[in-house]
Amino acid sequence: ELRYGVTPRLLIGLGYNYRSYFGGGMDGFIQGFHDLFNIEQQGRDEVPRNQSQMTFYDSAGNVVIDRRSASSLQNGGISFFGKYILHNGNRLWPAISISGTVKYWTNLADDIDIDDPIDFGLSLGLSKRWTDRWYTYFSGAFTYHVENEFLGLKFEDTIFSAVLGLEWRWRPTLSFIVQYLAIEGAVDGNFGQLSDPSQEMTMGLKWKFVDTSVLELGVIENMINHDNSPDFGLHVMVTHQF
Numbered sequence: 051e052l053r054y055g056v057t058p059r060l061l062i063g064l065g066y067n068y069r070s071y072f073g074g075g076m077d078g079f080i081q082g083f084h085d086l087f088n089i090e091q092q093g094r095d096e097v098p099r100n101q102s103q104m105t106f107y108d109s110a111g112n113v114v115i116d117r118r119s120a121s122s123l124q125n126g127g128i129s130f131f132g133k134y135i136l137h138n139g140n141r142l143w144p145a146i147s148i149s150g151t152v153k154y155w156t157n158l159a160d161d162i163d164i165d166d167p168i169d170f171g172l173s174l175g176l177s178k179r180w181t182d183r184w185y186t187y188f189s190g191a192f193t194y195h196v197e198n199e200f201l202g203l204k205f206e207d208t209i210f211s212a213v214l215g216l217e218w219r220w221r222p223t224l225s226f227i228v229q230y231l232a233i234e235g236a237v238d239g240n241f242g243q244l245s246d247p248s249q250e251m252t253m254g255l256k257w258k259f260v261d262t263s264v265l266e267l268g269v270i271e272n273m274i275n276h277d278n279s280p281d282f283g284l285h286v287m288v289t290h291q292f
Contacts, residue, residue, distance in 0.1 A: 051129075059135040068126035068157070073102025073119070080282050092276070106202060115201055122160040127167075129153045133175075144178040162197055169195050187215040187229075204238040223258040227268070235278070248272065248279035262291045 051065035077099035084091055102120035107113055131151040139145030155167035173191035180186065191211045198205040215229040229252040235245040254268025270283035 061133040063129075063131045063133075065129040065131070066126070067129065067153075069124060071102075071120035071123040074100035076282065083282065104201070124157065125155065125159050126157040127153045127155040127169075139178065144176045147175040149173045149175065158197075159200065162200060164197050166196060169193065183219045185217040185219070187213070187217070189213045198238070203241070205236050206234070206238050209236060210234045217256075225256045226254075227256060228253050229268075233279075243275055243277040246275055246278060249274040250279055252285065254285060264289045 051063055053061055053063035055061050077094065081091060081094050081099075083089075084094070102118065104115065104117045104120075105113060106115035129151055130153075131149065133147055133149040135145065135147045137143060137146040149172070151171045153169045153171075155169070158164070158167060171191055171193035173189055176188040178186050189212065191213075193209045193211070195205065195207060195209070198207050211231070211233040213229060213231050215227055217225050217227045219225045231250045231252065233248045235247055237244040239245060249272065250270055251273045252268045252270045254266065257265045257267075259265055266285065266287040266289070268285035270280065270285060272279040272281060
């Protein structure tokens, strides 16, 4: 992503995102993590490691889709976004901002063919500084997806999500963060836990290792609903200010 501050209140940006899917590269690490904290493996140790498989059955129990590779899910796109600060915040009120994004898909997953592959989203952000060390953040977002069918499944046209974060600034250049993310169920109708909201917890840090650059490190865990979101993840990001 490249971002540019047009004014102290207005920011615009351009970004490119590409998602590459492959099977099971972290199986051993995840199993070791579960063993360390005495968490059930839920069948992970009963199958070979580092595989991917997607199997769909019809109402009679016949296999209608059976894919052994996750690479068919790969996708990417260009995003245009903007953010405007409505209120800078004071002792009583939080800082308030509104953001918008338009995304044009340059690469789509297999079996998707649409004429106008454009999604868009809107979000409202709140942030509050309570003391010199403690901060809270909140963001509520709405996303519209132009394509809502894939592999025989029908997805919701619109998805709502919310993020709540707590930051403790240990040093001027180092902060520790705990973040909770909830996303509305994506699959339309009654499709088990895939139609339920996914909920993830992220714990990590932000380190300003030089005056113009910030490193983010985080560990992601789905602590509430275990069957509709990534079991475990690592977040690494570097931001540089020109």
